[in-house]
Amino acid sequence: MSLGGELLIGAVILVGLLGIVFPVLPGGLLVAAAIGIWALLVGGWAWGIFAAxxxxxxxxxxxxxxxxxxxxxxxxxxxxxxxxxxxxxIVGFFVIPVIGLFIGFVVGALVTELIRTRSTAAAWRGTRAASKAAVITIGIELFAALLATGVWLVGAGIW
Known part of the structure; x- marks a missing residue:
């Protein structure tokens, strides 16, 4: 594959990684799709890299x-x-681009917990727990996508 093609695949992977941190795009899926397209174009041994x-x-x-x-x-x-x-x-993302995603998530979790527990202190504890779980999922998905990107970099001979 040409250098331009490799750079284009790398750019799509980068967009996917950013999509994990700022959950606007399905980041992990985008990273996998980019590596899959690379394997399709390169063929042969590249399918092993894609599988990994x-x-x-x-x-x-x-x-x-x-x-x-x-x-x-x-x-x-x-x-x-x-x-x-x-x-x-998601609604917050469209009302206040990018940061609205985080604000909307916290507000939604807080209101839901407030309705459920009928206690402000318990609602804040629940909101913090929900936010912590969301951050953990982003971290795990990002770590896996970065590992997959590392596998692609090794396979493409870039790293």
Whole structure:
């Protein structure tokens, strides 16, 4: 593959990594798709690189849900808190670009916990626990995508 092609794939991977940190795009999926397109164009041994990268991303996706679920369960936070926080986060993203995502998530989680617990202190504890779980999932997904990117860099001979 030409240097320009490698740089284009690298740029798409970078956008995917940014999509994990700022959850606007499906970051892990974008990283895997970019490496898959690279493997399709290069062919042969590149499919092994893609298989390794895709496996790392898939394992990261499974682990992030298991760890976040365990964390939320340990703190006694129901899934509805995360769901409402997520929906309001998406709405917030369009109302206040980028930072609205985080503001909307916190407001949604707080309101949900306030309705559920009827206590401001308990609602704040629940909101902090939900936010902690969200940060953990972002960290796990980012770590897996960075590992997959490292596998691609080695396979592409760039690193």
């Amino acid at each position: 990268a895709a496996a790392i991303i898939l394992i990261g996706e499974v682990v992030k849900y298991l760890v976040a679920g365990r964390s939320l369960k340990a703190d006694g936070i129901p899934n509805t808190t995360i769901a409402v926080g997520g929906v309001l986060g």
